Amino acid sequence: MNVVILSRQQAVERVGYSLGLDGSGLNGELSPALVGQALRRATSILAPCARYELERSVRQTLQPLGSPGDVVGPMVQDVLESLIVYRDLLEMRSTADEVWASAEVTIRPAAPSFVKREDGSIAVLGTAGDVITPIPEDLPARLVHRGALRLLVPTSAEPLAPRLQEFGLVELSEKAWLRLPRVEPAGNYVEEWHRRLREAPIGNRPEGLLICKPTRRGTLYRDRWNPAEVGETGLFVARRPQRFGANLWCLVDLQPNSTARIVDLFSTGDTLRSCDVAWQIQMALDARAGLAQAFRCRPNGDRSTIDFFSPIPSWAERRLFLVGRRQAGTGCLYSYEMATTAADGERRFLRESLWLVEQN
Known part of the structure; x- marks a missing residue:
């Protein structure tokens, strides 16, 4: 048996090839595409x-x-966050009969499926056991990795969807994949969660509680998180520590004398992630207080870029993905670039569904 010594770059290319990537296109460096394939496997x-x-x-x-x-x-x-946001991997609460589950919230692979985008490309989702990208053998050459996401780009009016369905992939409708909540006024949304909170018992404030404090528009999102001060009262989105794992998302009503009502945030049936619920509540609280969070739209000919200064729920990101492409932010948290003809509808969606205001 011959032993071959590989350089780091050669090793990266061979690992990429084993994960279904074109190793020659990796330039010998780790990439989001390679990491995404490794996470799926x-x-x-x-x-x-x-x-x-x-x-x-x-x-x-x-x-x-x-x-x-x-x-x-x-x-x-x-x-991993991107794969969960776009439902390539699923973050789900464990059930009582799952003896192998190692945590209350676990990660699972999505079933082989696909979603059509407005530009005609198709997002491939899920895995099939050892087959990381379950598509017909003649299609991988047309597969484009955009970051961690996998897109099939058709030639002219080629009907790719029927071929994928014949191969066993399930076409997800826009409604099934997006899982958009109903549109309602910010005050109604806050009141529904406040009602649930009022039904919770009063107890001592947990140690290490972090709350998202109201602040003037334009403050960086990370700067809004601070420890709850002694004597501080009111309704807040918060994170409380647990013995193992990340801090839990919750809604708290801080009472005098260091007491509080607390409800942990999650949705029935795992339709929404805890952070999605928390971010939407915070947007509603800000809007109700007259300090609605903002977004910015920058048109440039036939393309427009929408900038975000705070995280938005994953269902909103999935909708933006159907018409655009996520980019690293310039003077903001992140951006989505899309056709100007699509931007008007997305701006209206952000105002109505997330109560955001447009920054001039």
């Missing part, structure tokens, strides 16, 4: 698994392949 092996277990497994596997200046951990976290 690891999920098919480990699921149901806790998020931190999946991140740790992939991080430890890929760390030796990173260049000296690479920070593999944050890349794994960012790519």
